[in-house]
Amino acid sequence: METIARENVQQAIDETFAAQRIQAKYNRLSSVKERKILLEKLQNWIKNNHSDIQRAIHADFKKPYAEIDLSEIFVVTSEIKHALKNLDHWVKPKKVPTPIPMLGTKSYVQYEPKGTSLIIAPWNYPFNLALGPLVSAIAAGCTAIIKPSEMTPHTSALLRRLVEETFDKSQVAVFEGEVEVAQVLLSKPFDHIFFTGSPAVGKIIMKAAAEHLSSITLELGGKSPAVIDNKADIKDAAEKIVWGKFVNCGQTCIAPDYILVHQAIKDEFLKELVQQIKKMYDPSKKGIEKSKDYARIVNSKHLKRMKNLLADAELKGAVKYFGGHVEEEENFFEPTVLTGLTEEMEVMQEEIFGPILPVISFADLEEAINYINLKPKPLALYVFSKDSENINKVFKETSSGGAVANDCVLHFLQNELPFGGVNNSGIGKAHGHFGFLAFSNEKSVLKQRVGLTASKPLYPPYGFAGKKIIDSLLKWF
Known part of the structure; x- marks a missing residue:
């Protein structure tokens, strides 16, 4: 059959x-x-x-x-x-x-x-x-x-x-x-x-x-980073990142895959991140699993993959700052925030494509830029800052399919912009x-007139006049 x-x-x-x-x-x-x-x-x-x-x-x-x-x-x-x-x-x-x-x-x-x-x-x-x-x-x-x-x-x-x-x-x-x-x-x-x-x-x-x-x-796709410098509006950044990351249960190719946050504001940012998760997906305080505004993992296979990523990270020393609750019969995976990340963890090696959000701190912007450049070029890159020089520095010194300042994901909706990746993130x-x-x-079309043309003097045999014309072309054009 x-x-x-x-x-x-x-x-x-x-x-x-x-x-x-x-x-x-x-x-x-x-x-x-x-x-x-x-x-x-x-x-x-x-x-x-x-x-x-x-x-x-x-x-x-x-x-x-x-x-x-x-x-x-x-x-x-x-x-x-x-x-x-x-x-x-x-x-x-x-x-x-x-x-x-x-x-x-x-x-x-x-x-x-x-x-x-x-x-x-x-x-x-x-x-x-x-x-x-x-x-x-x-x-x-x-x-x-x-x-x-x-x-x-x-x-x-x-x-x-x-x-x-x-x-x-x-x-x-x-x-x-x-x-x-x-x-x-x-x-x-x-x-x-x-x-x-x-x-x-x-x-x-x-x-x-x-x-x-x-x-x-x-x-x-790939691992699209979000950089938050010490001049960012912390609440605004957390609110936008929570929406961009956890819409569609994190199953978005341009979702922020991981966060690079300045060490001076890391603790405050993490607290605000949790506040925004609760505000969007648990306003009644009955549990995110009760929310009708939060999607589910597409199937049990991908749910298992998320569980394995989380288990591997925790086994290798990551800290579950928030979330991690799973209900297998519903393919529910709670928005999860991780700290204490290392490069040996699978969650830092492959695109997550789900509701796990690693948060890493950096001491200066150059360190964050170098970290991004060590990885394959991402589909999207996000920078949160009130300092236009810092934003431009990240955009100029990194390569990505698209880049957004002080927001996430929205460039996909801008029909006047090209959407796509670069190298590993797309062609x-x-x-x-x-x-x-x-x-x-895009077919190139050229129409020539009939009879005497500017190119005919260049036909063989190449006499004195023809060579002079060619010399002029080389010198002036």
């Missing part, structure tokens, strides 16, 4: 991919109006099925409805609105200046769809991170196959329903399933692959893409115009 099922999946993928390759040729000639119609259909489906989206995501890991609206639905609808508003401008050929040696020519950049695209979405924001790239693919004129995560089955089923009710499969399709489905999809010669997930899996995607020389966008950029470019080929 398994073999039959696998053969059916293979056949379905073969047929859909073949249909999309044909459609991709027609899409090269698609108008802005046609692309906008597709985006509007997506927008209308989301609007008309708002409650169904909430229920599906909540069923997968008890994500609060307000959090779903903000971090899943709003992100997608704002991306659609941004594309609808700006698409006419994005697709217009962009004229470029003509240098003197090229006099007589006209040049411009023409944006054409890359063609067929594959979007492999993660489980932590299963709606947002599947449909955000789809908006960019449609805006650019690409076809798309979406492979949602098997770890969020309710949302994956909803995504399939959305696509089947909104698009023809030759334009957009969804294939659910586990790693075998992804392997079949990755064997196809897609023109572009957009993957969101871990650096480890990103390397696998990159190898598969190399087989067909497919272009890729890799949205990965390529997304969102808004940058997402459109990711799925587009």
